[in-house]
Amino acid sequence: MSAPLVRPQPRGPAGEPRGLRRFLTERPLRLERCELCGVAVADDGHRHLVDTEKRALACACVSCALLFERPGAAGGRFRAVPDRYLSDADHRLDDSAWELLQIPVGVAFFFRNAALDRLVALYPSPAGATESELEPSAWQSVLGGSRLARLLEPDVEALLLRRTQGRAECYLVPIDICYELVGRMRLLWQGFDGGAEARADLEAFFEHVGRRARPVQGEDRP
Numbered sequence: 001m002s003a004p005l006v007r008p009q010p011r012g013p014a015g016e017p018r019g020l021r022r023f024l025t026e027r028p029l030r031l032e033r034c035e036l037c038g039v040a041v042a043d044d045g046h047r048h049l050v051d052t053e054k055r056a057l058a059c060a061c062v063s064c065a066l067l068f069e070r071p072g073a074a075g076g077r078f079r080a081v082p083d084r085y086l087s088d089a090d091h092r093l094d095d096s097a098w099e100l101l102q103i104p105v106g107v108a109f110f111f112r113n114a115a116l117d118r119l120v121a122l123y124p125s126p127a128g129a130t131e132s133e134l135e136p137s138a139w140q141s142v143l144g145g146s147r148l149a150r151l152l153e154p155d156v157e158a159l160l161l162r163r164t165q166g167r168a169e170c171y172l173v174p175i176d177i178c179y180e181l182v183g184r185m186r187l188l189w190q191g192f193d194g195g196a197e198a199r200a201d202l203e204a205f206f207e208h209v210g211r212r213a214r215p216v217q218g219e220d221r222p
Contacts, residue, residue, distance in 0.1 A: 034061040048081040048176040085213040086172040093168035106163040109178040114154040124185040148172045
């Protein structure tokens, strides 16, 4: 998920991390397989792990993913991607805040790379996930003090932002869905502005995220 944890460079399908292939091509008829134990994995039992050494996503079955939900499992190399979606209605971003982030498009996601101990900012493009340089002061000013930012788990979760009609919505989401979005935009993008199909898919994607997200509560903890 930059490769997912540092910097996913624009590459052809043959150069993409294995865990991302399902987002970059039409879904195959055969089942995916867990990259740890080799068992076939159906869609309703498909999980992802972050491989912190290879800086990539790995497909996993539910049983293998559960093993790596414990902190420090396997020496911390693999971390299970969680399944929580959060929103914070009290945190609003206007155009001036977005300009501070220096993101050239209307969608971006941010996650903390634990190995590098820094924040990574990425946005979808026709070539894949593109990294945007982000000044630490800009992050702190715009997002750093928010409840969602305080809850963000390094490597496995992201803050997903979308700018529309003079305001920006922000969600805390699993990191793998951000790369799903990158793959979908790469497949559907046409012309200069993406085209009608890509815009409709983007709208449907955020509607789905909005339905999944629950309001952040006081009992939520970092």
